[in-house]
Amino acid sequence: MNRIGFDNHKYLEMQSAHIQKRIAQFGGKLYLEFGGKLFDDYHASRVLPGFAPDSKIRMLGQLRDSAEIVVAICASDIEKNKVRGDLGITYDVDVLRLIDAFRGQGLYVGSVVVTQYAGQPAADAFQRRLETLGVKVYRHYPISGYPNNIPLIVSDEGYGKNDYVETSRPLVVVTAPGPGSGKMAVCLSQLYHEYKRGEKAGYAKFETFPIWNLPLNHPVNLAYEAATADLNDVNMIDPFHLQAYGETTVNYNRDVEVFPVLSAMFEKIMGECPYKSPTDMGVNMAGNCIVDDEAVRDAARQEIIRRYYSGLCDRRQGKADDSVVYKLELLMQQAKADASQRPVIAASAQVAEETGSPAFAIELPDGKVVTGKTSELLGACSAALLNALKELAGIDHSVHVISPKAIEPIQALKINHLGSANPRLHSDETLIALAISAATDPAAAKALDQLSALRRCEAHSTVILSQVDSGNCAKLGLHLTSEPQYETNKLYHR
Known part of the structure; x- marks a missing residue:
């Protein structure tokens, strides 16, 4: 029990070096969309035994002299008092928590971006609160037909209407209190403004799961599907990467579906798309740091079983429907996991x-x-x-x-x-x-x-x-x- 399957020290070194390499690729400026949890990533630590829950923030700590943080929050989430299920606090309160946590690690928080702003009174009040606390706040606005109306999006009436976020460091980490906060749109809007100003910059995405260089049905990747069963995320082979390189890699449905749109946006902003696939956009090195595959397989199976029982309890409490439980049952079968292993x-x-x-x-x-x-x-x-x-x-x-x-x-x-x-x-x-x-x-x-x-x-x-x-x-x-x-x-x- 408690076998180590992941080399955390190697991960910190390799991940930091890879991000620095990506910064250099784009002439010294990179907007990095940071998905998942920056703090207390207990899912990763459970399925990759040896992964420290604070690995991501420690990795950023190695880049603190060249990094700054931009936090995105959607105005409608502020208005609706949207709550983080794991912490039980609203998204706006979590922004304050995140800023404190970043600063506590010696990281520089440059600003907060209120996305999808359309005059929401609660968003106005939150902006005043942040500015009183000395935090810079910028506004980004809804764009009709997003993300498919590319001519409008990549124009002065689309991204051009958004505030340009003033940044001072080569690595700009864009994070948020939760999904749907507009992190990617903030990054792309910044690219539009940078290129309008004649400045070079790039975009990359940091998502730990699914792990692109593990097999599609590896229990670690199946555990990611189990963790997002309520979102109906599905792991899939990246068809763009397979076509471009003849190499099989794993991504998930939403990134694969949106890639043609992103590629077209990059072409309009930068003149060409720097990536040939969604996998290309990622900078995750976790798969290269697994040192005991059987240990992580066993740990991931345990996680899938735990997620299954959590789904059963959520259904009993009216928090989930049958479809979530059915999906978790299927994932257990795929991973060859069952209650006898617990x-x-x-x-x-x-x-x-x-x-x-x-x-x-x-x-x-x-x-x-x-x-x-x-x-x-x-x-x-x-x-x-x-x-x-x-x-x-x-x-x-x-x-x-x-x-x-x-x-x-x-x-x-x-x-x-x-x-x-x-x-x-x-x-x-x-x-x-x-x-x-x-x-x-x-x-x-x-x-x-x-x-x-x-x-x-x-x-x-x-x-x-x-x-x-x-x-x-x-x-x-x-x-x-x-x-x-x-x-x-x-x-x-x-």
């Missing part, structure tokens, strides 16, 4: 059957599976966490690292004063109680010291967890799946 599923199901109550299982780094059952004092998640920590610390399971007498006052507080109907301790309450016990009990301290060993461990619950427990599992780095069942038959679940 021992925590069978282990938790056995405990649930024996007790008639929710159960939880964790697979430790050495492959041993520990379980937790629901009791009067603890929920199954809390019990499994304590059992896992005791196992990792070499503490006999008969030893109480938290005294029952310490738990009872917490239960009384929850029921009598905080209005809770559930007396059992959630995972956060359990860990706080363990931390307090650790001040006087060496066994509790020894157990608490093992928390970091839970990172990247597989876990499964026989019921959909509360937001508190699922959130804590994520913070601890557990790779969690759940059965699509609630603990009760109530209509309202917290």
Whole structure:
């Protein structure tokens, strides 16, 4: 378990060098559309064990003296208070978070571009807020017939109407809080303005997945399809690359479909298209840094199974429909993945059957599976966490690292004063109680010291967890799946 399959050090060096080479290709100025997550890329770290979640930002850190960041946000997303599902914050708030995070890494944030601006009051208010904070803001406008009306788009009435974003460094990284923010349009608009001014510049795209030089049905690429099942993205052979070079590479449907349009735009802006295929536009070197193919295949299969269970739970909660689940089932078949490859599923199901109550299982780094059952004092998640920590610390399971007498006052507080109907301790309450016990009990301290060993461990619950427990599992780095069942038959679940 936890085999390393990816050389992160090699990736940082190779990726930085490749981007610098692409900057030189275009005379010293490159607009780089940055897709996916710049921070906390846990999908990549799960399917490419050894890939650090902050690899992309560390790679940019190696280029910090030549790079600046431009953040794009769509005005209609501001108006609609669009929320990032993974963070639970609106896109406009996430722009502020991103700027702080970039600056915290020593990266220069040049400006924010409000795209698709059409007089939205919320966008005006956001612009005023940013300018008060000392951030430059530019506006880009809707273009009728985009992206197919190329004569209008590549004209003074199209891209020419957009504000020209003042930049000062050779590498301009265009990123956004989420998809549909207009990153590509910002890059192409800038190219139009640069060439109108007689300045040379280029465009490239940085997307980690699908990995262009892995086979189409490689589990890592199938895991990308699983991650975007709700968007209906499909991996496909890049027909333009195959025709131009006789080489089979992998891209995804949206980039392949839009390439003829992009190619025509490049021809109008630059006189010729610098790329012969969507694959040519990319700068991703991740596929060259896989050092154990079997390890990444196994990790990707686990990710597909996790995505399948997530799809089942989303359907149960009304967040997804049958089509998403059907697609995930097909991807599992293609990857030759099934629930038997995830021992925590069978282990938790056995405990649930024996007790008639929710159960939880964790697979430790050495492959041993520990379980937790629901009791009067603890929920199954809390019990499994304590059992896992005791196992990792070499503490006999008969030893109480938290005294029952310490738990009872917490239960009384929850029921009598905080209005809770559930007396059992959630995972956060359990860990706080363990931390307090650790001040006087060496066994509790020894157990608490093992928390970091839970990172990247597989876990499964026989019921959909509360937001508190699922959130804590994520913070601890557990790779969690759940059965699509609630603990009760109530209509309202917290």
